[in-house]
Amino acid sequence: MHARPHSFVIVRWWFILNVYAISKAMSITPFDEIIEQNDQTAARREHLEKLRELVGNPYPNKFGRSALSGEEDTITRLLAHPPVAEINAEMHAILASLGEGERPPAEKKDALNERLKALGNVRIAGRMAVPPRVMGKAAFVHLSDGISRLQVYVRKQDAVAISNATGEAIDEEGKAWEVFGYLDHGDFIGVEGYLFITNTGELSVHVEKLQFLAKAMLPMPDKMHGIADPEIRQRQRYADLIASSLQIEHDGLTTREVFERRAKLISSIRHFLEDHGYIEVETPMLTPKATGAAAKPFVTHHNALDIDLYARIAPELYLKRLVVGGFEKVYELNRNFRNEGISYKHNPEFTMLEFYCAYMDVNGMMDFCEELLRQSVMKATGGLVIEYEGKTIDFSNFRRLSMADAVSEPGAVATGLSDSELLERFETDVEHTLIQPTFIIDFPKSISPLSKASPENPQIAERFELFINGMEVANGFSELNDPREQYDRFADQMQARERGDEEAMVLDEDYIRALSYGMPPAAGIGIGIDRLTMLLTNKHSIRDVILFPHMRPEKRSATEDTESTE
RNA sequence: GGUCCGAUAGCUCAGUCGGUAGAGCAAAUGGCUUUUAACCAUUGGGUCCCAGGUUCGAGUCCUGGUCGGAUCACCA
Numbered sequence: 282m283h284a285r286p287h288s289f290v291i292v293r294w295w296f297i298l299n300v301y302a303i304s305k306a307m308s309i310t311p312f313d314e315i316i317e318q319n320d321q322t323a324a325r326r327e328h329l330e331k332l333r334e335l336v337g338n339p340y341p342n343k344f345g346r347s348a349l350s351g352e353e354d355t356i357t358r359l360l361a362h363p364p365v366a367e368i369n370a371e372m373h374a375i376l377a378s379l380g381e382g383e384r385p386p387a388e389k390k391d392a393l394n395e396r397l398k399a400l401g402n403v404r405i406a407g408r409m410a411v412p413p414r415v416m417g418k419a420a421f422v423h424l425s426d427g428i429s430r431l432q433v434y435v436r437k438q439d440a441v442a443i444s445n446a447t448g449e450a451i452d453e454e455g456k457a458w459e460v461f462g463y464l465d466h467g468d469f470i471g472v473e474g475y476l477f478i479t480n481t482g483e484l485s486v487h488v489e490k491l492q493f494l495a496k497a498m499l500p501m502p503d504k505m506h507g508i509a510d511p512e513i514r515q516r517q518r519y520a521d522l523i524a525s526s527l528q529i530e531h532d533g534l535t536t537r538e539v540f541e542r543r544a545k546l547i548s549s550i551r552h553f554l555e556d557h558g559y560i561e562v563e564t565p566m567l568t569p570k571a572t573g574a575a576a577k578p579f580v581t582h583h584n585a586l587d588i589d590l591y592a593r594i595a596p597e598l599y600l601k602r603l604v605v606g607g608f609e610k611v612y613e614l615n616r617n618f619r620n621e622g623i624s625y626k627h628n629p630e631f632t633m634l635e636f637y638c639a640y641m642d643v644n645g646m647m648d649f650c651e652e653l654l655r656q657s658v659m660k661a662t663g664g665l666v667i668e669y670e671g672k673t674i675d676f677s678n679f680r681r682l683s684m685a686d687a688v689s690e691p692g693a694v695a696t697g698l699s700d701s702e703l704l705e706r707f708e709t710d711v712e713h714t715l716i717q718p719t720f721i722i723d724f725p726k727s728i729s730p731l732s733k734a735s736p737e738n739p740q741i742a743e744r745f746e747l748f749i750n751g752m753e754v755a756n757g758f759s760e761l762n763d764p765r766e767q768y769d770r771f772a773d774q775m776q777a778r779e780r781g782d783e784e785a786m787v788l789d790e791d792y793i794r795a796l797s798y799g800m801p802p803a804a805g806i807g808i809g810i811d812r813l814t815m816l817l818t819n820k821h822s823i824r825d826v827i828l829f830p831h832m833r834p835e836k837r838s839a840t841e842d843t844e845s846t847e
Numbered sequence: 848g849g850u851c852c853g854a855u856a857g858c859u860c861a862g863u864c865g866g867u868a869g870a871g872c873a874a875a876u877g878g879c880u881u882u883u884a885a886c887c888a889u890u891g892g893g894u895c896c897c898a899g900g901u902u903c904g905a906g907u908c909c910u911g912g913u914c915g916g917a918u919c920a921c922c923a
Contacts, residue, residue, distance in 0.1 A: 319857055319874090319892080320857075320875075320891075321858095321873070411883080412873075414886090415882095415885095416880065416882065416885080417880060418879085419880040419882085420880090421881075421883065421885085423883080432882085432883075436880060437880075465874095481883075485882095499857090500857055500874080501873085502858070503873080504873090505858095505871090506858075506860090506872090507858095507859095508858085509859065510915080510916095511915080511916065512915055574923085575922080576922065576923080617923085619922065619923075621921070622920090622921060624918095625918090626922095626923075627921095627922065633923080746923095754923085755923095756923075784921090807923080809923055833915095
């Protein structure tokens with residue numbers, strides 16, 4: 282420390298003070314207030330400076346990983362590489378045959394180690410997933426690539442450090458060991474060495490070259506408990522994801538697995554639709570009219586045009602314009618925005634799949650929806666039966682039940698109910714009881730302004746909603762394509778609006794014009810992807826299946842009264 | 848918005864009847880050349896969410912507030 286020239290210290294202090302003054306003047310949060318300062322971060326900061334002295338730039342630009350598997354090896358890929366996987370499996374078979382605390386016989390281990398060494402050196406990189414276990418002149422640590430972890434073994438006399446200035450080995454006794462001493466749980470390092478199996482039977486890399494790659498300035502989440510505070514889990518999803526990869530034991534899916542499953546669901550939906558001739562499109566997110574659903578919109582303003590725009594509440598009317606234009610099978614899988622309450626099943630922006638198929642009616646759509654869900658659930662979870670909060674939900678059969686029958690099911694026959702009474706009885710008495718996948722059909726026409734009436738009963742809409750675990754997951758209907766009738770339905774909605782129903786649908790004149798060009802008979806559906814994901818991942822809250830759910834802005838002491846972020 | 852629950856060390860949590868602020872992990876220092884929730888020894892670390900009140904004395908009791916969670920009502 283005292284080796285540092287005085288002028289340097291002064292310049293450094295001047296710099297720190299100056300930066301602080303600048304951040305004050307601009308009313309931005311000073312760096313040191315963005316991350317909390319404590320003994321943990323102070324130690325890491327000291328380590329960072331030591332590493333800078335030892336290897337140069339502590340944030341180098343790259344590290345070339347090896348390619349045993351044919352492509353650049355992540356830890357996961359290296360472990361899956363056939364010779365490695367095979368030897369590892371043989372070791373595990375030996376371990377499985379041993380009693381508690383017993384070690385594998387040396388001859389067998391040595392034979393496997395011969396085969397591993399013949400594979401040559403490997404180069405892998407990752408985050409230090411545990412604090413290093415240092416034993417005098419040797420140490421073990423695990424590196425993680427976010428999915429898998431691999432142990433590395435650093436022995437003082439065997440390892441050399443790589444300089445980040447030259448990219449070459451630093452030819453100095455014990456340098457790598459010194460570097461290793463300043464590594465913290467969570468740092469990124471790259472190593473080169475040979476694979477071997479330890480006395481306890483764990484596949485490891487015997488390190489010959491060690492390169493420092495990036496510092497973690499903040500301490501890692503608790504290795505046993507992860508992050509307990511749900512707010513931090515959602516607000517700092519990055520930390521939650523780190524925690525889920527570091528945690529040794531956990532119940533259910535890790536956070537990463539939840540989002541991998543979500544991705545799998547979405548990709549299998551896309552494949553299914555594309556296999557059936559659907560084309561994916563993108564329609565406006567910023568729209569001059571918030572319509573196509575019953576909901577309150579977010580409003581924003583376009584300066585150049587000087588008009589208000591609305592974040593879309595549904596893509597429905599745009600997609601049907603495309604059916605008019607000749608896209609007979611069309612889908613969009615993207616966000617909708619609704620300026621309404623937040624709850625365990627509502628987020629202000631949510632992901633919706635909508636698709637339309639020409640010449641199909643509501644019954645065909647229910648059949649297709651069942652098939653789509655069965656295939657996607659199978660691909661995402663590996664089966665058709667899922668466990669959700671202690672309940673077993675079976676996707677192999679979907680019930681179909683009219684709303685009137687659903688309401689009268691418990692006993693009394695519901696006759697002479699008005700549309701709104703029927704709907705209310707359904708929502709309060711029946712909805713929460715629909716655990717197994719159930720299509721509720723025969724909706725009152727008056728609450729379905731975009732759907733066709735049933736040919737048998739003009740008061741009934743050819744519409745369904747799919748309920749699973751008491752939650753609405755999908756909504757579909759035979760699309761109304763008579764422009765005159767659609768106009769009259771909009772007119773009714775506009776009257777309801779004037780009576781104060783903020784969610785009544787807004788007339789879209791251009792949509793009426795589009796229908797006037799002629800739209801083939803068609804069926805359409807919207808499927809809530811977040812809610813479906815909740816079911817498939819056994820998550821109670823929509824916030825657990827959205828990477829960055831909407832949250833109140835975080836309060837920071839420095840900017841508290843000067844600025845409120847959005 | 849209503850109701851219920853919670854906030855204590857960097858993290859996860861104890862804290863009895865109102866009487867000196869605790870543990871494990873993490874950190875620092877030393878030891879240890881095949882460990883694995885490494886181990887052993889030592890050390891540091893607290894605005895007990897905020898404000899007020901009761902009391903000789905408040906982490907603990909009371910009132911108000913902030914933030915969060917669960918739940919109910921409206922929306923998918």
